[in-house]
Amino acid sequence: MEGNTHQLLEGALLLSLALNVDEVIIAVNERFRNAKMMLDKALNELKPFLESSGLLNRLPPITVSLVGSPYIVGEETALINSLEGNRGEPRLRPPDPTEAGLFGKPTAVINVEVVAAVPVLLSNYYEGKEITIEKYFCVTGDVDKPGLYRERLTVSLNELLAKAGAKEENVKAAFVGGVSSGLVHSSKIRVRLTPEETRKLGVFLGPGVIIALSNNRCIVDIMLEVERFFSHESCGRCEPCRLGTKELVEVLERISAGKASEEDLKWLSRWRGL
Structure with a gap:
């Protein structure tokens, strides 16, 4: 724009x-x-x-x-x-x-x-040139050179993170498509950032936001911050979102503080697919 x-x-x-x-x-x-x-x-x-x-x-x-x-x-x-x-x-x-x-x-x-x-x-197309599809990726998180990167949709996640200054061995996971999409574990970090390949991992490219998380990060604490964000941003119209995000925050707070029960973990496991 x-x-x-x-x-x-x-x-x-x-x-x-x-x-x-x-x-x-x-x-x-x-x-x-x-x-x-x-x-x-x-x-x-x-x-x-x-x-x-x-x-x-x-x-x-x-x-x-x-x-x-x-x-x-x-x-x-x-x-x-x-x-x-x-x-x-x-x-x-x-x-x-x-x-x-x-x-x-x-x-x-x-x-x-x-x-x-x-x-x-x-x-x-009309000039007979090769039609290539490029996308802007906003790379942030635990990287040395956060910023906007324009790449072909054949680039892999590890290649993109390397350009942003993140070493593959130091990456624990990465959000692909923003925090509303999902995490890609370090074992899958070589995935090509195409809609088809990322969908197989249960995430989607969406706006192209890539957030790298280093090995020093606690995933529980990260997800707690994510759920606090969604709880705050919920429009409040639907009960699963309005009440569910609040309950997720409470459960994750107990896990982060070392006070969670087995029932808390079972509850999370039961709702993880929603």
Whole structure:
């Protein structure tokens, strides 16, 4: 949104034609006002070109809207509620957004990274070039060089962590796809970061967040912090999330303090697959 704004707008217009939509809305987290400023600036730069080429009235309008920053607004129906001015909480399904989304109209919710990739993929295809798929990975945690890495979807987890300065023998595990996805044990660290390969390990790439955990980390303490985060960020609509995360925090606190019972461990084992 900030580094290559016009490519994002080009992708949005191409997709709008392919999907035959009436309006394009770019939703920006309210904390990232600089991104909104860059998008508004790029739209003002684009308008004279569209007017002179006669395309302005043939393309759907693009608007940029700030939305609430709670974690749950990353879910597509919660995002739609936020855009409508309502509380950002997920909707019950069916219907899916493609049937009844923003203001009851069919809505396609697409990540900006995917949208921005469209012009490159089409250009490579029509120019007869090799079509390669790249993704941005945000690598953080116990690494020497945290940051954003753009890599092909053939890169392995250990290769990516090595680029970020983490030695394979010092890695206990890594979150792949963020903390909502799951952990990859060090014994599986050579997995290729493709949707197919990561899915076999029970995790998903999602936003491409990779969090490395060194051998010095206690997994119980890490998961306690994760559950505290989810308990705090729960929208409170569904009981398994509203109450379950609170109970998980309490059980993990007892384990961390060395006060857990066998019943606590059985309870965790019973609910681990949910």
